[in-house]
Amino acid sequence: SGVLYLCATPIGNLEDITLRVLRVLQEVDLIAAEDTRHTRKLLNHYDIRAELTSYHDHNRRSKGENLLQQLAAGQNVALVSDAGMPGISDPGEELVVEALKRGIPVIPLPGPSALITALVVSGLSAERFVFEGFLPRKNKDRAGRLSELATEGRTIIIYEAPHRLIKTLEELLNCLGDRPACAARELTKRYEEVRRGSISQLLEHFSAHAPKGEFVLVVGGYSGSRETAAEGWEDRSLTPDEQVR
Numbered sequence: 375s376g377v378l379y380l381c382a383t384p385i386g387n388l389e390d391i392t393l394r395v396l397r398v399l400q401e402v403d404l405i406a407a408e409d410t411r412h413t414r415k416l417l418n419h420y421d422i423r424a425e426l427t428s429y430h431d432h433n434r435r436s437k438g439e440n441l442l443q444q445l446a447a448g449q450n451v452a453l454v455s456d457a458g459m460p461g462i463s464d465p466g467e468e469l470v471v472e473a474l475k476r477g478i479p480v481i482p483l484p485g486p487s488a489l490i491t492a493l494v495v496s497g498l499s500a501e502r503f504v505f506e507g508f509l510p511r512k513n514k515d516r517a518g519r520l521s522e523l524a525t526e527g528r529t530i531i532i533y534e535a536p537h538r539l540i541k542t543l544e545e546l547l548n549c550l551g552d553r554p555a556c557a558a559r560e561l562t563k564r565y566e567e568v569r570r571g572s573i574s575q576l577l578e579h580f581s582a583h584a585p586k587g588e589f590v591l592v593v594g595g596y597s598g599s600r601e602t603a604a605e606g607w608e609d610r611s612l613t614p615d616e617q618v619r
């Protein structure tokens with residue numbers, strides 16, 4: 375059978391793509407992309423004329439079956455998402471599971487992912503961490519998840535949309551206490567901004583400056599005391615102007 379390649383693509387800056395991903399995207403029979411128009415821009419930038427098909431949340435059942443049949447028939451398929459690593463808060467996991475069940479080889483091509491990029495620049499401990507993806511939307515599930523996180527000792531990484539950032543920061547403050555935290559916005563893009571401070575400082579900042587763009591929140595783990603956790607973690611943010619490119 376063919377091979378399913380999981381290809382990491384940029385999370386903003388188009389230069390963040392590996393030579394190997396570029397070669398594989400050239401060579402495969404088919405690229406399955408979350409949003410074909412979005413991926414077409416990337417391919418055009420690198421002059422890659424490959425056949426594209428869509429594979430996203432809403433067609434993943436039917437399209438997945440289709441792709442698996444093509445793989446079984448010997449076609450090589452590259453899976454890409456709109457940003458970063460497919461399968462991380464993006465479609466891909468199911469396809470991998472099904473491919474493995476059917477004995478189709480799956481090869482990962484590493485590259486950018488917003489969670490790791492945010493973690494390493496946050497200044498918070500990367501020794502042990504947990505990735506929460508997007509917190510559940512439903513109030514009950516959300517409350518349950520937040521209460522689990524209240525005594526989580528590892529650094530916590532959360533994805534969030536700009537219009538929900540304030541609500542999430544408020545809930546984190548209520549449930550976890552005023553921890554050291556970092557909001558990493560628009561990583562690798564023109565308006566990249568990494569804001570570090572206590573959760574309450576971040577709240578204050580984003581209440582005055584409406585959150586825009588894509589965010590990763592990184593929050594310090596539980597250290598045994600709710601009250602003093604953010605002491606000594608004053609605002610150490612770099613604004614886009616101060617950053618060296």
Ligand code: SAM
Pocket residue numbers: 385386455457458459460461462463464486487488489532533534535558559560561562563588589590
């Ligand atoms: N597969 C992607 C990855 O490997 O990081 C994640 C896809 S998920 C649908 C999109 C979320 O990732 C955004 O809501 C945001 O939380 C985060 N994200 C993606 N690109 C980002 C960037 N350039 N800066 C900050 N956060 C980003």
